[in-house]
Amino acid sequence: MTSVPLEETYIENRVFVQPNDTNNNGTAHGGNVVKWMDEAGAMSAMRFARQTVVTARIDGVDFHRPIPRGDTALIESYVYRAGTTSVTVHIRVFSEDPLSGERQLTTESHFIYVAIGAADDPVPVPDLDVDSERARELRDAAVDDDTDRSRDE
Incomplete structure (x- = not known):
């Protein structure tokens, strides 16, 4: 199986926060934010796996500050x-x-996705290529964040 460069999985998505996306405080509803995260994460995972994926686990969600309407x-x-x-x-x-x-x-x-085939059974994914400097920077930032989360638990 081939490897996929980490940079090919990088996705940026934008959502304009409208009144229907907000809670009573006029900020993005947390459930909507998690949905947007899951959608972008699935796009990254599918681009990597070259397969359909399903969400298997969410390793907690840290809400640092709200997103105001507008x-x-x-x-x-x-x-x-x-x-x-x-x-x-x-x-x-x-x-x-x-x-x-x-x-x-x-x-x-951090979201974990499982690649599935036509019969909805798990299928193998490629190796992750982190040979470029940018790929190593992104991976290290994610791993550092993952380590920081473990310390907080």
């Missing part, structure tokens, strides 16, 4: 670890002011 939710995701049939995706969300472009980290997590 801001853009910028969702960043990429695969940083590959198993036999599963991949782990690092996902971060930023609140982005649509006028200035100013960003603040709001949410982060």
Whole structure:
């Protein structure tokens, strides 16, 4: 099986936070944020696995600050670890002011996806190629975040 460069799995998605996306405080509802994270994470995982994937686990979600209505939710995701049939995706969300472009980290997590075949059974995934400097930087940032999360538990 071939390997896939980590950079090929990098996805950025944006959602303009509308009134229907918000809670009583006028900020993005946490459930919507997790949904947006899951969608971007699945896109990264599918780009890597070249297969359909399903969400197997969410390793907690850290909400650092809210995303106000009218801001853009910028969702960043990429695969940083590959198993036999599963991949782990690092996902971060930023609140982005649509006028200035100013960003603040709001949410982060690690989602695990399993690649499935036509019979909905797990199928093998490729190896992850982290040979470039950018790939190593991204992987190291995700691993550092994963380590920090473990210490907090």
